[in-house]
Amino acid sequence: MDVLMPQLGETVTEGKVIKWFKSAGDAINSGDNLFEIETDKVSMEVPSIEAGVLTEIRVKEGEIAPVGGVVAVIGPPNGAAAPPVASSVPMPVPLAAKPTPAAPKVTAAAASAPRTPLKLGPFEEVRSPKRNFGPAKLPNGVTVTPLARRLAGEGGVALSRLKGSGPHGRIIGGDVEAALSSGAPRTMAPLPAAFADPVKSLYRGVPFEEIALDGMRQIVAARLLEAKQTIPHFYVSADADLERLLTLRDDTNAAAPKDTAGNPAFKLSINDLVIKAFAMALHRVPSANAVWASDRILQFRRVDIGIAVAVDGGLLTPVIRQAETKTVFEISFEMKDLAARARSRRLKPEEYQGGVASVSNLGMYGVSSFSAILNPPQSTILAVGAGQRRPAEIPGGGIRFTTQMTMTLSCDHRVVDGALGAELLTALKSIIENPVSMLI
C-alpha cells in the first residue's frame, strides 16, 4: 500500500514533509498519524488509512514530494501472529511495495508459509489496483507493459527516454530496472500531472463526460506541448493586399478548360497561391530556410512546406516537397490529393514528416489573424487569416477599400532572428502583392 502525498488545496502541487511520527518498521494502525506536511498554504498531520507495517519511508523530513507522489509504503502486518485486520485488506501480494533487498524473493517456500485467510466482502472479491500508472502507449507510439509503468511511476523514471527491449520494442520491467540502477535521468518522482484525478477533483459534483485520448490526440498534445515549451517562439505580422492575387486567381480559374460535363480542369485557391508564395519567399531568404538540430542548424536549398489539414479528431501536416520548383497548378493538385488522404488517414509517415515550414490557414473560418505553434523541427509557420475588405490609403491621398489579409509568422528564434523573420515576411508580402512573379 502506497502512502501518497495528499491534495491539500486546488492549486497546491507539492508538499513538504516536516516531521515523521513513525519510523520504518513500526506497526501502523488505521488512523495513526504518520507524518506532518507543510505547503505554501497549510500544514497538517496525515493519518494512515491502512493498518500494517511501515516498510519504507521514501520522502524524509525536509524533503518535498508532488501531490500524488509516494511518500511511504505500508506493508502487510508482520508474520502470522498479527491478527487479520477486519477493516483493511492486507494485500496478498506485495502489490505496491517494491521488494526491498531484505525481502526474500517469493519462491516455492512461500507456498508453505502460513496463510492469512482473507476476509472479502461479496462485492470485493477482486481488489483492483488503487492507483493508475499511466497509459500503455506513449505519445511516441511505444508501448509499455503494466509492470514497467508501475516501476517507472514508483521510481520516477521518464519512460519517454527509455528504449524498449521487449517484443516489438515494448518497454518491459527490466528496462526500467536497468534505468533505475544506472541512475538515468528521473522526473520529479511520479508525474501527478499525468493523472486525471487531481483535475477531476476540482470538478466534483459537476457532471462531465470523459473522453479517452486516441493516438492522434496524444501525439498532438505531446508535440505541441513540447514545441511551445522548448522552442523560443516569436511572432511577426503583416497585412497583404490581395487585389491582384484575387484577380489572378479569378482570371486563371475562368480560363480553365472544361470537360463535356462542364467541370473545370482545375480550380486554384488562395491557399494554393499562398503556399507557392511562401515557398518562393523561403527560397529568396535562404537563411530562414533552415531548422534547429540541437547542436547545429540545418539549412536547405529546396523548400519543403507542410500544410496543416484539419481532420476528424485532430490535424495532420502533409508536406509538399520542393514547392519552390512546382507550379501553382502542381501544388494545387498535390494539395487536393494530400488533403483528401489526410482526412481519410491514409497518409504515409514520410508524407507528413520533415519540412522546413508550415502554412496554417484559418481564413475560411473568417478569423482576422492568429498565431500558430511551430511544428517541430520546422522553424517557421505561417498563420493566414481571412481576406477582408479594409480601407487603405491610395497613392495621392484618399481611401479605398481593398481586400487584405493578415499573416502572422511564428519563428524559432534559435534559427530565425527578428530581422530575418521580418525579411521573410516582407518577401512573402511582396510576392503576394505582385503575384505575376509566381507564374514566371
Added chain:
Amino acid sequence: MAELTYRDAVARGIAQEMSRDADVVFLGEDVAKAGGVFKATVGLLEQFGPLRVRDTPISEQAILGAAMGAAMTGLKPIAEIMFSDFIAVCFDYLANEFSKSRYMTNGQVKCPLVVRTGNGGGSRFGAQHSQSVENWCMMIPGLKVVAPSTPRDVIGLLAAAVRDPDPVIFFEHKSLYATKGEVEDGEIVDALGTAKIVRAGSDATILALALMVPRALAAAEKLKAEHGIDCEVIDVRSLVPLDTQTILRSVASTHRLFTVEENPRLCGWGAELVSIVADEAFYHLDGPPVRITTPHIPLPAADFLEDMAMPTVDRICGTVRRSLQA
C-alpha cells in the same frame, strides 16, 4: 511411503474416510461388485459391505437424488457419476438443489456430499465421454470444485472434500488413473482452496489442473533445457475455493501468466483466473496473460485428432516461448 496409482489412491482415499466415519457411504453405477468401470473402487464392497457401498441403477438423477437425501438426513455420501459428461443429466440437483439447500433453509438443511466423477479427455472416448467440465460446476454458487493431479492429492483432497460441510464436486481425470506417485503411509488430509507450486521458476507462471499439470511440468523442463526459460508451474488443484494468494504471489514474482486448460476455450476456468490476475496484479504483468486451451469444439474420438485438440507439451512450449520472445 509407497508407490500408488491414481486409481488405487481413489479406493484408498474413500476407504480412509469410510473407516474414520461410519456416516460415510458410497454409491454409484458398478462401483461395488465390479469395483468401478475404471477399477478405481476395487475392494470397497468387500471391506465395508453392501449397506455402505452400493451399486445403483443406470440413472444419474437417482444417484444424486439418493445422495442428496442421505446427506440432508445426516449421512456423508460419496456419489460417483461415471463420466463427468453425465453431470448434464443430473444438473438440476447440482445447480438448483443441493448447492442451494443450506442457503435456502438458513442453514437448517446441510448437504455434506461429494460427487466423484471421471473427467477429461485423452482416452479416445469421444465427444460425449471425454469432456473436461469442471468449469460447468465452477460457475454455480454453492458448489466447491476440486481436481487433483497426483495420487497423494487424490487421497488428501478427497478427505478434505468428505469432511467439508458443503457439496464438493471431485473431478478425477480418466487419463491419470494409471499414473503413479509416491504416497506416504497413514492418514492424509489436505485442505481445499490450496494451490501447490510444483515447480519453482522465475520467468513465467503456468497455471494447470489435473492432466494438464504433468504436461505443464514437462513443458517447463523442456523450456528450461532448450530455451533457458524458467517457468513456475502451479497445480491449481481447487477451483472453488480458489487459492488466489499463491497465484498472485507467483505472478508478482514472475510477471508473466499462462494457463493450461483442458476446458474448451470459451469460459474455461483459465478465463476467470486470468481476469482475477489482470485485475489484481495488473501492474505486475510484463506482458499479456495467455491461455492455452482446447479449442471450442466437440472433442474428437480419433486419437490423432484428440491429441491435436488438447494442449500438448509442444503447444505449451511453443506458446510460452513465442509470447516471451516474439
